[in-house]
Amino acid sequence: AAGVIQSPRHLIKEKRETATLKCYPIPRHDTVYWYQQGPGQDPQFLISFYEKMQSDKGSIPDRFSAQQFSDYHSELNMSSLELGDSALYFCASSLGSRGTNEKLFFGSGTQLSVL
Amino acid sequence: GQQVMQIPQYQHVQEGEDFTTYCNSSTTLSNIQWYKQRPGGHPVFLIQLVKSGEVKKQKRLTFQFGEAKKNSSLHITATQTTDVGTYFCAGGGATNKLIFGTGTLLAVQP
Numbered sequence: 001a002a003g004v005i006q007s008p009r010h011l012i013k014e015k016r017e018t019a020t021l022k023c024y025p026i027p028r029h030d031t032v033y034w035y036q037q038g039p040g041q042d043p044q045f046l047i048s049f050y051e052k053m054q055s056d057k058g059s060i061p062d063r064f065s066a067q068q069f070s071d072y073h074s075e076l077n078m079s080s081l082e083l084g085d086s087a088l089y090f091c092a093s094s095l096g097s098r099g100t101n102e103k104l105f106f107g108s109g110t111q112l113s114v115l
Numbered sequence: 116g117q118q119v120m121q122i123p124q125y126q127h128v129q130e131g132e133d134f135t136t137y138c139n140s141s142t143t144l145s146n147i148q149w150y151k152q153r154p155g156g157h158p159v160f161l162i163q164l165v166k167s168g169e170v171k172k173q174k175r176l177t178f179q180f181g182e183a184k185k186n187s188s189l190h191i192t193a194t195q196t197t198d199v200g201t202y203f204c205a206g207g208g209a210t211n212k213l214i215f216g217t218g219t220l221l222a223v224q225p
Contacts, residue, residue, distance in 0.1 A: 101145065
């Protein structure tokens with residue numbers, strides 16, 4: 001069965017650079033979530049989209065932005081990178097409606113290292 | 116904001132021993148989900164509980180949702196080495212936001 005695809009798997013950037021993370025949800029899934037997980041930490045909710053519209057916002061810095069495109073894939077854009085942005089970034093998708101919690105299917109994540 | 120805490124942070128057991136992790140939310144939840152994350156892996160959905168006082172079983176795993184819908188527990192009977200990983204509860208409300216708990220890392224010694 002198709003899973004959530006994230007790219008790239010690993011990304012190394014310098015401070016103040018920009019990065020773009022991509023997520024391709026499971027086909028027919030209409031909701032995408034982004035989470036940030038530091039070493040030994042729990043996943044922190046960043047933002048979610050339902051039917052290409054932002055549905056919820058969490059602890060996403062103003063330097064970050066995200067969107068969901070017409071084909072339901074999503075991109076997380078990160079600018080002015082800081083050392084503290086180094087983390088594992090997960091995308092997850094679900095099939096549901098706005099305002100509900102359906103089970104999440106996670107991608108394998110993008111490991112971002114900021115040097 | 117909403118916080119979801121789990122205890123213990125870490126548990127080391129001998130294979131065959133039981134294990135329990137507890138999850139507490141600062142707010143009432145509409146539902147609670149449990150995920151397992153193996154070392155180096157991604158969270159994998161285990162179960163969702165919706166009703167107050169609900170109990171669900173999956174083989175050696177028993178999940179419970181508190182009467183007030185603010186706490187939950189996961190109990191594993193007779194742990195095996197394949198149970199190793201971090202167990203997260205995740206609380207949901209009337210939004211698409213799912214807040215993960217702090218997690219419990221389970222180590223199982225053969």
